[in-house]
Amino acid sequence: MRRPIDSLFGRLALLVVAVLMLSHFAWYALMRLERSQLQARYAVEEAAFLVDAVRQHVARTPDQPLPSRVKLVDPASPDVPAASSAHMPPPLERFVEDVRDRMPADTQVRVGPPGAPPTLWVRAPTDRNWIVVPVQPLRKPRSLDRTVLWLVIIFSFAVMAALFAAWALQRPLRLLAQAVARFGRGLPVPPVPERGPRELRQLTHGFNQMVQEVARTENDRAVMLAGVAHDLKTPLARLRLRAEMMDDAKTRDGVVRDVDSMTHIVEQFLLFAHDGADRSEPVAVDAQCERVVRSYRAVTTGAPTVQTELNAGPSFLLPAATLDRILSNLLDNAHAYGAPPVVVATARTSQGFTLSISDNGKGIAAQDLINASRPFVRLDPARGGNGHSGLGLAIVERLVRRAGGEWEIGNHGGRGLRVLMSFPFEVLPRVAAVSENAW
Structure with missing residues (x-):
């Protein structure tokens, strides 16, 4: 039973699909990771920008009201969240650390209580009050989105193109393998088209030359055998006729037997030399x-x-x-x-x-x-x-x-x-x- 994976095309197809699947999966995972990191960096920059804008507003126009979701809170207020970070998930804890790195030294950074709109509480050593600004929620990447659809479309087109390339690459080899099989069975072999990469063209050219040389040698041998056997048939027929006219029965039988043996050998020569299709x-x-x-x-x-x-x-x-x-x-x-x-x-x-x-x-x-x-x-x-x-x-x-x-x-x-x-x-x-x- 033939197994598709046993053929060159089957193995090339399996290799191509495996490599494309691995590369697309790695690209998709890297893209999701990069998008998550990009979202976190954007949130940090936005929070730092808002805090700096509030500081400048307080310093230059303290009489002007702040936006509705931005406020200043007295350090003695009971609304100030605790400094403990034990309850924070790792992404939020990394976010707080990144914001702290963007602020002046010894700046306190805390997050608002859970259940309320997400807020960031910041107080530098030079700040009189806590600066409270809204922040973007850090969402986990969705498991399935439009990227997956585009990924499947790109992967499908890549697989089809790769399979066509693998088919075009193995086709000359398949033709050469069929020609070798015909040659091994002694059947006539037409010249194989010389296509494909340079090494494959060289191999096909060498095979075509070998087939031509073998055919020429076989033809020469067949012509020689057929010629010799054909030329011997007439003398053998005359020799048998003369032998049958001998008087001595013992000698006649021996000569006839030898002539029959020689005739059989000649017929074998002719049969072996015959190279036409039946x-x-x-x-x-x-x-x-x-x-x-x-x-x-x-x-x-x-x-x-x-x-x-x-x-x-x-x-x-x-x-x-x-x-x-x-x-x-x-x-x-x-x-x-x-x-x-x-x-x-x-x-x-x-x-x-x-x-x-x-x-x-x-x-x-x-x-x-x-x-x-x-x-x-x-x-x-x-x-x-x-x-x-x-x-x-x-x-x-x-x-x-x-x-x-x-x-x-x-x-x-x-x-x-x-x-x-x-x-x-x-x-x-x-x-x-x-x-x-x-x-």
Whole structure:
């Protein structure tokens, strides 16, 4: 199961959203703190300004009345609040300390009694009376305000812009990853557009050059193999004709057998060199396997017992020519190196379909499994003269990958060799299943 967080875009998106959320939260908290401090500084400056204005008023125009909320109180009056600050909350206590710092030395600063309009009582050593002025109440910042709305709007636009940038950044990498996957399966790879940052453009350019060089090398090798194999077919046909005209039956049979082996090798060369797409009609794998196995039992002399376990169902489809070549090569390989019974099995899984062919021979040594599918490699050189070119498993691997599948070769349960081929649902030929939709 694919996890979105496992992709480059998923991780970039998660990183971008986390960074933006952290930065916006920090900015919002800092703004609220700064606004609270700004309110406190403004209240202190306003109180200091009012107290200084009252002093100047008393000194210059003592006969003029004061504003209604500003008054002078005699120090002996019982209305003077106590000097204790034990009941004051910390913000108010800091406010009083800030006001005291703005006043002359030894100035007394007190706040009015609770429950009444907030007032500030100030008396400097030079003041005859207490100066009482109104102050702004120190309100706590509201938990939700218009800033939160703007913050959400800005955050949403920032996330959308960042996700678009992350998508644009990972898109060339996704195209390159798809091209690498196609190249690994042996499928044709068109040039990948060179986009994105400089390092990514350099990587894409190097990959395109590598694909071109590999394709050129494969083409040269295929042309050489096809040319040699094609040129050998005519002499081999003449050689077989002349061999069949020999009088000595023993010699004739030996020469014909050798010519047949050489002809089989030439046909393997041609099949391996063929690099075109299979355009044959898709067929049901289960039914075709049954037909091929039945035909193989009838025409192959000394063929081992071949059993079938076909459980994939009619929706498992592969091109007919590709399937025939896969089955013939693997059955020939099991006939040459394995032991009966040979089992051809299909199955349906949650990811797709599987096709496997296994025998009960000695299998392949663990150190030789990695070389089993390499072209022109024969793990049993002593049998190379029996028409075996070392291309059988290499041809099967190429055909499976060209059909969009994956293969696995190994010994199963210590009883012989098994070739397991897996074909995901998305790579199978799209054929209209009228019968399935009708019922």
